[in-house]
Amino acid sequence: MILVTGGAGYIGSHTLVELINQSESVVVIDNLQNSTELALEKVKEITGKDLTFYQGDIGDAQLLKQIFEKHPIKSVIHFAASKSVNESVSQPLAYYRNNISATVTLLECMAQFNIKNIIYSSSAAVYGDPVYTPMDEAHPIGPITPYGKTKYFGEQILADLAVSDSQWNIVMLRYFNPIGAHHSGLIGEDPLGEPRNLLPYLTQVAIGKRKVLSIFGQDYNTIDGTPVRDYIHVVDLAKGHVQALNLIQKQCGLKVLNLGTGKPTSVLELVSRFEAVTGQKLPYQMMPRREGDAECCYAAPDAALKEMSWKTELSLDNMLEDAWHWQSKNPNGYN
Ligand code: NAD
Ligand code: UFG
Secondary structure (H helix, E strand, O other): OEEEEOOOOHHHHHHHHHHHHOOOOEEEEEOOOOOOOHHHHHHHHHHOOOOEEEEOOOOOHHHHHHHHHHOOOOEEEEOOOOOOHHHHHHOHHHHHHHHHHHHHHHHHHHHHOOOOEEEEEEEHHHHOOOOOOOEOOOOOOOOOOHHHHHHHHHHHHHHHHHHHOOOOEEEEEEEOEEEOOOOOOOOOOOOOOOOOOHHHHHHHHHOOOOOOEEEEOOOOOOOOOOOEEOEEEHHHHHHHHHHHHHHHHOOOOEEEEEEOOOOOEEHHHHHHHHHHHHOOOOOEEEEOOOOOOOOEOOEOOHHHHHHHOOOOOOOHHHHHHHHHHHHHHOOOOOO
16 A cells, blocks of 8 residues: 555646556555645546545644554555645745654654655756756756755755665655646646746646747747746656555665656757647747746756656657647636
8 A cells, every 4th residue: 555645736646547547556645735636536437436535734744644544545645745845935844844754753654664665756946957968867967946956955855764774765856847737637737826947837827818829038049949848747757656566575775766757858849849739729928937947957867767667658749739638628727
C-alpha cells in the first residue's frame, strides 16, 4: 500500500491513476490548499476503483500516525508542497514551513513506523541558471528562488537520512516542465486565479477566458529568440513514479533522476504546434523578458532510462491535444 501526499493535485492525481492501473492500493493525504476533492472523484471514475482519502496536513504528526497505524503503508510518494515560484519570493517562511518543516515531520513519522521507502518530487529548479544543456544530474546546483531552495534542501535532508541509515530507499525525481492532461479529459491542471505557467495561460486564452498570451522575451540566444524548455506529458511523468516504485523494491538506496523528454522546445514553437494541432488561432503579443527566466533548460534523461527503464512516450502534439481537450471540456476547471 502506498501513501500519496498531495494526491489531489495536478501531478498527484495523474499518478494515482497510473498506480491504481498497476493494481497498487493507495491512501491519499491532502489538505486541499491548492486542489479539490473532485479530482479524486474523477480518479475513481477513470479507474473504476476506490481510494482512501484523508483531508489533512502532512505537518500534522498525529494524523500521520493514525494513518500509519491503520494502513500497512510500504512506501510514500511525496508530492505535497507549495509550488508558486513567485509567491515563494514574497512569502519565503511559508514555503520553508510547508515544504521543509512538514517534510521533516513526515520523515520522522515514517521512521517511527519503520517505513523507509520514499519518492520525492524535486524540480529542475534546483539547477538554477543552466551552465550547459542538456542538463544531467551532475549539472551544478544553484536554485535561485526560495521555492527552488526548498526543493533542494528537501533533497539534502533525504541525502543525509540515507547516510545515517542504509535501510532507506529514496528516489528523488527532478521534473522539468509538466504539461498536458489525462487523455480522458477528466483530470488536468486547474490553477487558482490567474495562471503563471505557460500552458494553463495559453489554453485559457484559446478558450476565451483571457484576451491574449504574453510571450516574455524575444531576444534570447535561441532558435527564434524565445526561451527553450523541456515540456513533458504529465502522464509520462506519472508513469515515472510507477517505475521509481519498482526501483525502490530493488532496495536501490539513494537515487536522483531527471524526468524530462530531452527535447528542447521554444515558446513560439509550442504556440505554433498548439495552433496546428487544435486548429485554434492564438492571439499573442511579444513582451519584455520575465525576471528570473532562464534562456534554455532541457534534460538529459538517460539516467532514468538506465536506472529504471523509463523514457517518455508521448509527443509535444499529444501534450497540447490533451491540454486542450481538458480545457475545452472543463472551461472552469473542476468547478
Ligand atoms: P499541486 O499544487 O497541484 O499539488 C500539490 C498538492 O499538495 C495540492 O493538492 C495541495 O493541496 C497539497 N498540499 C500542499 N501542501 C500540503 C500539506 N502541507 N499537506 C497536505 N497537502 C498539501 O502541484 P503539482 O504541480 O501537482 O506538484 C506536485 C509536486 O511536484 C510539488 O512538490 C511540486 O513542487 C513538484 N514540482 C512541480 C512542477 C510543476 O511544474 N507542476 C515542477 C517541478 C516540481
Ligand atoms: N511564458 C510566457 N508567457 C506566459 C507564461 C510563461 O511566455 O504567460 C514563458 C516563460 O517566459 C518561459 C516559458 O513560458 O519561457 C515556461 O514558463 P513556465 O512559467 O510555464 O515554466 P518555468 O520554466 O518558468 O517554470 C517551471 C515550473 C517551476 C520550476 C521551473 C524550473 O513551473 O516550478 O520550471 O524548473 F521551478
